[in-house]
Amino acid sequence: MFIQQLINGLTLGSIYALFALGYTMVYGVLLMINFAHSEIFMLGAYCGLGMLCVLPMAASGPAMFAVFAAAMFGSGAVAMLVERVAYRPLRHAPRLSPLISAIGISIFLQNLIMLTVGAQSMPYPEKFPIRQFEFWGVTLSTLQIFIFFLAVILMLLLNLFLRKTKMGKAMQATAQNHLVSQLMGINVNTIIALTFFVGGGLGGAAGVLNGLYYGSIKYNMGFFPGIKAFTAAVLGGVGNIKGAMAGGFILGILEVFAAGYLSSEYKDVIAFVVLIVVLIIKPGGLFGEQVTEKI
């Protein structure tokens, strides 16, 4: 029972962790919560579905790659576009304005998909055969293994990008100080757009994983996972990338445990309880600032 819950929790946590990165990265560079990120996640799932439907080839590695490439690129591009039209013009406005703009974009994107694709939930085709392993009374599917490893690989790649590439370091610099970054010759607008692209792309991948895991998608599928991913980001300390990764896994495990040991009705309650408790007790998150800054 415990091991089974842990496996399910890690699977769910992988999706939350990928999803939470978009919230935390954008907060890092702009100090705003991109509430439209849940729709970027939803769009990723739809882009992935589109690719799954048009792909003529059978289940294969390249086919899977094409599905994720389409979802990540599509989501990243939309996230970038959203930043350009809805947030950049409000860069120097009071902080409430971009927040409201984000909610507007969120409603717009949901309705766009509802009107153009449909209000019904759509099945995610099982093109890729899923096998189940059973041992010690625990069931583990190849899909769960795939979700976990894909999420971990993407997070490792993100970490590598941030630590080793010039663009990644410029992203860190921009998160620390816009003004000084400009003095270094860094085009801050480009870096912010790139942040939306990368964060959006990871959210899109999470959307496809969510579709594969639950088997169907809908225009409003982003709402609950969005709140949970946001909670994961808060849990890890908003703006803290490794915190968001850890927060995603912790929240996924907590949720599954709540469903398993209390009642499945409590599945969604737990995320909000965590959110409220963290905000009251440790608003900086579990992994708050470690660096003491000398002035």
Place this chain on the structure above:
Amino acid sequence: MLNIENLSVAYGKIAAIKEVSLHLDAGEIVAIIGANGAGKSTLINAVSGVVPVQSGTVRFQDAEIHKMPAWKIARQGVVQIPEGRKVFPKMTVRENLEMGAYAEKNAADTLRHAEEMETMFPVLRERRNQLAGTLSGGEQQMLAIARGLMARPKLLMFDEPSMGLSPVMVEKVFQIIRTIHQQGITVLLVEQNAKKSLQIAERAYVLETGRITLADTGANLLENALVKRAYLGIAS
């Protein structure tokens, strides 16, 4: 090299600098002195493009830089070492240096240059992998200067480099500025420490409530009665 003509900057309705004109020739070291709030930092930030210019022109080597975004101005070779150091606290010392050379495409060249900086500032070699936020104020100032030099500036502008440093460190910073100038880099120095600035500057301007009130050689200004009374604390 740098020509500022009738430059005005305002924050909302409050004018910070009014119709300021000044120039720097290549290879010069020029100081701008003035009291707190006289508009010194505003002037330097307007040149860097981080505060919007209301009217007037800033030309650097025939390019009208006041029309450019800040990051492009930096890539022209007009580099500022900001007030209060402002190193990237959560990045290592080496990464801070790399950010200084952001516009440089050649990674090998950046690496070589960073090593040169570590030779010039040995403390940066000792602290290479330490987070910049953990350095002392003086060490952060060394890092900020080295980071500025990483951009291979043609014009290096210092905004209050001695602020908040111990007397020994202040001495050292002015020594470094002199060395940088001797290496052929044009220097614009904005300082409250009028005495030290006038001693190393070839020419200097006095900025008072947003206007230039005096312009002369550093040596002459050190002897000027008004300057002595207002900025050097010497009764005459």
